[in-house]
Amino acid sequence: MLTYHAYAAPSAKAPLEPFAFYPGPLGPEEVEIEVSHCGLCHSDLSMLDNDWGMSKYPFVPGHEVTGTVSALGEQAKGLTIGQRVGLGWFSHSCLSCHQCLSGDHNLCPTAQGTIAGRHGGFADRVRAQWTWVRPIPEALDLAKAGPLLCGGVTVFAPFLIHHLPSTARVGVIGIGGLGHMALQFANKWGCEVHCLHHKRQQGSRGPQTRRALRPQHQAGWCAEENCEQPRLDYLDGERWAGCTRRARHACSKRASA
Numbered sequence: 001m002l003t004y005h006a007y008a009a010p011s012a013k014a015p016l017e018p019f020a021f022y023p024g025p026l027g028p029e030e031v032e033i034e035v036s037h038c039g040l041c042h043s044d045l046s047m048l049d050n051d052w053g054m055s056k057y058p059f060v061p062g063h064e065v066t067g068t069v070s071a072l073g074e075q076a077k078g079l080t081i082g083q084r085v086g087l088g089w090f091s092h093s094c095l096s097c098h099q100c101l102s103g104d105h106n107l108c109p110t111a112q113g114t115i116a117g118r119h120g121g122f123a124d125r126v127r128a129q130w131t132w133v134r135p136i137p138e139a140l141d142l143a144k145a146g147p148l149l150c151g152g153v154t155v156f157a158p159f160l161i162h163h164l165p166s167t168a169r170v171g172v173i174g175i176g177g178l179g180h181m182a183l184q185f186a187n188k189w190g191c192e193v194h195c196l197h198h199k200r201q202q203g204s205r206g207p208q209t210r211r212a213l214r215p216q217h218q219a220g221w222c223a224e225e226n227c228e229q230p231r232l233d234y235l236d237g238e239r240w241a242g243c244t245r246r247a248r249h250a251c252s253k254r255a256s257a
């Protein structure tokens with residue numbers, strides 16, 4: 001019998017342990033991915049702990065999956081066996097509602113999450129409807145591409161939604177898991193990038209990391225004692241030094257002048 005091998009938590013907040021299960025017959029629209037890598041997102045931890053009250057156990061996390069197509073349902077389209085692919089938060093949608101037909105599949109009222117009621121990518125294999133399994137270009141390393149499928153798409157979507165021109169000046173507030181990808185996207189998009197980081201983020205993404213990501217401008221954190229407001233070093237083309245409280249005050253004075 002076909003068996004998938006995964007890591008699962010038997011109950012909320014429990015550690016992951018080896019878990020084998022029979023996935024059932026492959027559905028006609030389904031794709032089986034042989035998993036090579038899988039990222040770890042904070043949503044995995046929230047689901048692991050049942051923070052949102054929707055987790056089912058045993059719970060297999062993993063929704064930043066990369067790998068290759070190992071089986072195709074008879075109605076799966078646009079993919080071939082052995083193709084390099086990725087899978088993010090969603091695994092299934094109806095493909096017939098207004099949202100699906102408008103290209104907003106993620107807003108489908110019956111969309112299914114990869115780790116919500118399904119077993120995710122902390123496994124040797126994972127399944128999803130063909131439309132959610134996306135080709136990964138040869139130039140991208142499968143070991144590094146996983147986070148693009150969750151945090152990456154989250155910060156890339158606004159570039160398209162807001163028709164951001166390459167001449168835009170972009171401020172990325174918070175250089176953490178999502179922010180560090182946002183400022184790299186903005187750099188490659190051609191924008192002038194400003195990175196605003198918070199005192200508390202100093203440990204997670206230190207100055208060396210931020211320099212390596214090459215924003216054109218970096219704002220420090222406020223030097224005032226006990227003030228954790230991020231500091232802006234630019235506004236309207238002028239340089240300001242001060243925390244956002246002051247900057248906002250200065251900005252509103254300028255606006256009313």
Ligand SMILES: [Zn+2]
Pocket residue numbers: 041042043044063089150151
């Ligand atoms: Zn995620």
Ligand SMILES: [Zn+2]
Pocket residue numbers: 093094095096097098099100101105108109110
């Ligand atoms: Zn739909």
